Amino acid sequence: MKQQIRNVKILDMKDKTKWVKTDVTVENDIIVSIDKGYECDKYYDGNGLILSPGFVDIHMHEEGFTSDDDSFDIGECMLKMGVTTAMGGNCGSEKTEFHKFLDHIDHKGSPINYCLAAGYNSIRKRHGVLDQDKPSKDQMRKIQENLLELVRDGAFAITFGIEYNPNMDIDEILEALEPFKGRQDIFVAAHSRFDGDRAIEGLVEMIEIARRSDIPFQISHLSSCCAYGRMEDCLNTIEEGLNQGIDLLVDTYPYGAFSTQIGTSVFRGDFLKKWNASYEDIILTEEPYRSCKLNGEIFKKAREERPDMLVVARVMKEDETKKSLKKPYVMVASDGLYNNGKGHPRGAGTFPRVLGTYVREGVLSLEEALYKSTLQPAKRLGLDHKLGRIKPGYQADLVLFDPEEIKDCADFEDGQRPPLGIKQVWVNGQLAVEDNKVINNRLGKSIRRGMR
Secondary structure (H helix, E strand, O other): OEEEEEEEEEEOOOOOOOEEEEEEEEEOOEEEEOOOOOOOOEEEEOOOOEEEEOEEEOOOOOOOOOOOOOOOHHHHHHHHOOEEEEEEOHHHOOOOOHHHHHHHHHHHOEOOEEEEOEEHHHHHHHOOOOOOOOOOHHHHHHHHHHHHHHHHOOOOEEEEEHHHOOOOOHHHHHHHHHHHOOOOOOEEEEEOOOOHHHHHHHHHHHHHHHHHHOOOEEEOOHHHHHOOOOHHHHHHHHHHHHHOOOOEEEEEOOOOOEEEEOOOHHHOOOHHHHHOOOHHHEEEOOOOOOOOOOOHHHHHHHHHHOOOOEEEEOOOOHHHHHHHHOOOOEEEOOOOOEEOOEEOOHHHHHHHHHHHHHHHOOOOOHHHHHHHHOHHHHHHOOOOOOOOOOOOOOEOOEEEEOOOOOEOOOOOOOOOOOOEOEEEEEEOOEEEEEOOEEOOOOOEOEOOOOOO
C-alpha cells in the first residue's frame, strides 16, 4: 500500500540548514518519494508541521523478559516520545540474554526497532566471575568466545559498566577486547569508573582503552560522569583524545539527575560527599520507600532489602549538560531505565525535552538537535544507509511533531507521562502512535549488525 504524508517540512540532513516543504510517500516500509503529486492509496495531512526521521536512541536499557512476559514497559515510552530505533545492552548489562531478547521480538514484534550490544558485565557474571574476582585464564577464554559469538550474531557494540565491577581493571578490559583489536565495524561503549571529583581520571582511562584497542569508542552518559562542576575540564580531556586521532563519541541525557539501582557500587563509601549532596537529593522510586523522608538508616535498609530498586539522585548541574550538548561529538540518548514502571523521566522525555525546552532556550538549534537525535547515532551504529534521513530508499520510521508545542511532561513523580507535541509516529511504514495513543505496539523488528 502507498501512503502519503502531505504538507510537511523536512530537514535536508546533508545540508543541515535547508528545509523543504513537500509530501513524503511511503510504500510498504520504505520511503519512495519526497516530491509532490504522487498518487497514493491513503493520505495524511501534516498541517505544515515537521516530519523527522524517527529518533535513534543509542543508549537505553531494554525490557527484561521472562518466558510468559509479553509487555513492553520502556518500549512504549520510547515510542510515544518518537524513538523508533534503540540500542539496549548498555553499561555492560543485558536484562535478557542477547539471543532470547531478539528472538522474542522476532516472534512477537515490539513497539520499536531494537538492536543490542553485548554487555560485558552480564557475560562476565554468566561465566562465574563474581564482582570481587578477576577472571581466570579459562574464564577469560570463554568470555572472549562468547563475545565473538555475539558480535558474529549481530551485536553492534561491546559495553562495559566499569563502575559496577570495581575490580575490573584496564588490563582485563583490554584482554577481553583483544580478539577485536583494530576492528572498525563495531564500537565499545563504557560507563566510567569514576564521576564527580574523579571524573577526569575515569575519562583518561576510557580514552586509553580506546587508544590501545583501536576500536571506535563511546563515552556513556557524560552528564552523570562530569556534570558536577568539572564539565569544562572533562570536555578538554575528551578533545585532547580527539586531537590524537582517537575515534570518540559521547552520549548524554538532558537532566540534572541520574538513576541506577540502589544496590550497586555507585553508593559505596562517602558518596554524598563526593557529590556535595544530602539524602534529600535522593529519591527512592518504589513502595514501601517511595514516600519516605530519607535518611541514612532508611537508605541502608532499602539498599539491603531492595538492591534492584531504582533511585534517582538529583546531584548534577544541568547547565553543564547543556554545555556539553553544544559539542559536535555529543549525541542525545536517554539512558532510559524502568523497574515495574518506576524510574527516571528521561525514559519518556529525553528527545522532546531537547527538541522543545533546549531548542527554545537556545542551547541548540532545531537542526542541530535533530541531527544529534537521528543521523548522528545512526552513523555510529552503521545504519545511516537506512536510518536518519527522509530520503527515497530509507526506512519509513517517521515522527510528525509541532516545534512550537513539543515538550517533555514526564517528571520525578510520574516518570512515564508522555510528551506533548508529537502528533504521529510511523514504524516500518505503519502508523504506530497518534496524539499520544499507541495504535499498534508490535510494528518494531529486531536489527542485527550487518543486516541490510
